[in-house]
Amino acid sequence: MHISRNQLSTGRSIVVLGSHYEVVRVALSDGTEGECRADSAQLCVGESIAPGRRWSVLRHELGHAVWFESGCRAALRFAGYSDEQADALEEAVMEIFIPAYVDTLERAGWLLVPVIA
Numbered sequence: 092m093h094i095s096r097n098q099l100s101t102g103r104s105i106v107v108l109g110s111h112y113e114v115v116r117v118a119l120s121d122g123t124e125g126e127c128r129a130d131s132a133q134l135c136v137g138e139s140i141a142p143g144r145r146w147s148v149l150r151h152e153l154g155h156a157v158w159f160e161s162g163c164r165a166a167l168r169f170a171g172y173s174d175e176q177a178d179a180l181e182e183a184v185m186e187i188f189i190p191a192y193v194d195t196l197e198r199a200g201w202l203l204v205p206v207i208a
């Protein structure tokens with residue numbers, strides 16, 4: 092079974108390592124395209140984001156959720172990273188590693204990218 096390209100829409104939830112995150116489109120301030128709100132389990136995509144860009148924003152915010160839920164953030168702090176170092180590494184993973192990894196899966200035909208309504 093695979094996910095059709097039209098199945099993922101706002102209001103849908105995704106389970107991230109046992110936590111149910113809701114996908115929502117909201118107004119975000121000052122150029123922010125998305126947000127991962129781990130405390131309220133929301134993956135936010137800015138309401139002004141064009142349809143063709145929503146997936147990359149959601150992919151980025153989902154990466155933050157996995158990072159948080161998997162304990163990566165806590166592990167870096169435990170390993171002695173400062174908040175600034177941990178934040179910089181996390182953002183580099185979201186900006187560089189995750190897009191490259193997902194692109195690799197997509198090109199191999201191992202992942203169908205959803206359309207976010």
Ligand SMILES: [Zn+2]
Binds near residue numbers: 151155182185
């Ligand atoms: Zn980010």
